[in-house]
Amino acid sequence: MTSLPANPSPTKLGLVIDLDICVGCHACAVNCKEWNTGGYHAPLTDSDPYGTDPTGVWFNRVHAFEVGEGHAGRTVHFPRSCLHCEDAPCVTVCPTGASYKRTEDGIVLVDEDMCIGCKLCSWSCPYGAREFDADVGVMKKCTLCVDRIYNQNMEAVDRVPACVATCPAGARHFGDLGDPASDVSRLVAAREGYDLMPEMQTRPTNKYLPPRPRRDEDGAITSATSLEDASPEGGFLGWVDRLLSTTGDVR
Amino acid sequence: MNPAYSVIFFTTASGLGYGLLVFIGVFASLGLLPADRWLGFWGLGLALAAITFGLLSSTFHLGRPERAWRAVSQWRSSWLAREGVLALLTYVPAAVLGIAWVFYEQISGSIALAAIAVAVLSLVTVYCTGKIYASLKTIPAWHQTIVPVNYVILALMTGAVWFLALLNIFSLPSMQVSVMAVVLLVFGLAAKVRFWRQIDHAPVTSTSGTATGLGDLGEVRLLETPNTSANYLNTEMGFKVARKHAAKLRRIAIIFGFVLPALLVILAGLASGVPAVLFSCLAALLMMVGMVAERWLFFAEAKHVVNLYYGETTI
Ligand code: SF4
Ligand code: SF4
Ligand code: SF4
Numbered sequence: 001m002t003s004l005p006a007n008p009s010p011t012k013l014g015l016v017i018d019l020d021i022c023v024g025c026h027a028c029a030v031n032c033k034e035w036n037t038g039g040y041h042a043p044l045t046d047s048d049p050y051g052t053d054p055t056g057v058w059f060n061r062v063h064a065f066e067v068g069e070g071h072a073g074r075t076v077h078f079p080r081s082c083l084h085c086e087d088a089p090c091v092t093v094c095p096t097g098a099s100y101k102r103t104e105d106g107i108v109l110v111d112e113d114m115c116i117g118c119k120l121c122s123w124s125c126p127y128g129a130r131e132f133d134a135d136v137g138v139m140k141k142c143t144l145c146v147d148r149i150y151n152q153n154m155e156a157v158d159r160v161p162a163c164v165a166t167c168p169a170g171a172r173h174f175g176d177l178g179d180p181a182s183d184v185s186r187l188v189a190a191r192e193g194y195d196l197m198p199e200m201q202t203r204p205t206n207k208y209l210p211p212r213p214r215r216d217e218d219g220a221i222t223s224a225t226s227l228e229d230a231s232p233e234g235g236f237l238g239w240v241d242r243l244l245s246t247t248g249d250v251r
Numbered sequence: 252m253n254p255a256y257s258v259i260f261f262t263t264a265s266g267l268g269y270g271l272l273v274f275i276g277v278f279a280s281l282g283l284l285p286a287d288r289w290l291g292f293w294g295l296g297l298a299l300a301a302i303t304f305g306l307l308s309s310t311f312h313l314g315r316p317e318r319a320w321r322a323v324s325q326w327r328s329s330w331l332a333r334e335g336v337l338a339l340l341t342y343v344p345a346a347v348l349g350i351a352w353v354f355y356e357q358i359s360g361s362i363a364l365a366a367i368a369v370a371v372l373s374l375v376t377v378y379c380t381g382k383i384y385a386s387l388k389t390i391p392a393w394h395q396t397i398v399p400v401n402y403v404i405l406a407l408m409t410g411a412v413w414f415l416a417l418l419n420i421f422s423l424p425s426m427q428v429s430v431m432a433v434v435l436l437v438f439g440l441a442a443k444v445r446f447w448r449q450i451d452h453a454p455v456t457s458t459s460g461t462a463t464g465l466g467d468l469g470e471v472r473l474l475e476t477p478n479t480s481a482n483y484l485n486t487e488m489g490f491k492v493a494r495k496h497a498a499k500l501r502r503i504a505i506i507f508g509f510v511l512p513a514l515l516v517i518l519a520g521l522a523s524g525v526p527a528v529l530f531s532c533l534a535a536l537l538m539m540v541g542m543v544a545e546r547w548l549f550f551a552e553a554k555h556v557v558n559l560y561y562g563e564t565t566i
Contacts (some may be wrong), residue, residue: 002325019465029477053480061477063560065459068469075474078463080560092468095332096321116322117314118333119487123252126389126457128484128557137314194464197457197556200388227287 002094005103012178014084014205020212021171024064024077028163032060035162039147057131059142082129082142083107083204090121107144115139126200128141131132177205253490254550261309263542268301269373270410277369280363291352291419321533334379344368377406391456392553397446404442408435416531423466429520455565462559473562488555500544508541
């Protein structure tokens, strides 16, 4: 059924991604690929993987953005995956019923056996969360690691999405965003977590936490001087510097 | 958006086919067409062939064409499913009309009801096609009420010009149809020009700031993409080639799609006999060249907001 659940449960499982902490190491993306290529949507096909023009299916991709100018500028690493939207347009556009949103926890999934590969769902997603597997001819997407989080064969501590389990910086959190008392909901409230592209009216479940304000106004880190003067004026070092500077390009 | 040839062919061919069915249905039900079996055969045959080849080509666009039948199940929520349902439903009265017309040379009485049903269902099918695109908020150029209107007008327009050619071939020149064709060509051009003006002057819908939520901190610029060579999103939704030829292609669309067909339809109306046939057939063929250019632009000029994650700053 590609109508959205009429009576969704209050449980809304999702991720909280902390842009202040993410260091852009791509570990979440790699472990996502690793888990899912053997999971629900296996395989995540690659074509020409060792050639000059490799391409393949990934559910999680890490971008890097520059924000602001000059001294106030900063680099923000930005992981992007399915946000398990409450008003998921990818679900309602699907003509076959392959795309659906689970009533019990809000996870948005694709039933590969029903998908005809029309790609309309990927057109309707603002966040580029769906990727077509040209090899199998069907659409695939982040499953919120549904095959881990309920997996009775794993230790309870491992029942979290692969990307969350692997993040070395602790920038990713998993939990029930429908429960205001949950750790993730409290984190979102404390850090003023927000929705991506709210103007698209998808009501994402996943939230992003903004980078914290800079602290360098009170003379921390960036105002420190370098340990050595790179171009000493006089003395022995100055003489060496002048000598090397003039003969530097005679090789 | 990547202009896939199968979808361009599908939307132009099925638009023409359904437009032609509208005219055949209306004129047949009003008793304005002779019950000549060959007129029925060629008229309905041409329309249904255009529709059927279009639908088949659109299924080639699918990853799993053998499952295409599943695409009608979600008509409650999906415009694509609605289009599929109506496309299939249209075949039913079209078959009734076709059998009665071709085998029994009978198009009045209860058969006229089938003809009306053909016209209505055809029109609604084209509207659904337009709504598939118009319902996508992620592509602001398409998310406009003018888009389904455009699809319906262009379908009626192409249908009218082909209907005129058909009538002339069967030596049934009709001043009414000529006038209608010219009027629809003028409306079609007006709707298209208006659409282009709207997308050229559209306000910004989303920015790299809203896409990342970092807009409050300053201007947001892409530093690194996640992938070193193009991924699915880049090839499907990041198509850039056409935009640099857009102005030229718009001129081609205007001249071939609207201006030349209008002149040729007028010439056909003034002429008679073989020249009228030639002029109206040439109008029909040249118009399709313009329609392909128009449809190519419809896709190629439309920008998807996902490009905000890949270097665009406003869409
Ligand atoms: S992020 Fe995209 S794919 Fe995921 S639920 Fe939202 S619209 Fe659908
Ligand atoms: S590609 Fe598959 S999941 Fe997506 S809309 Fe089409 S049938 Fe549904
Ligand atoms: S929840 Fe699972 S499938 Fe989704 S991005 Fe994380 S690792 Fe990938």
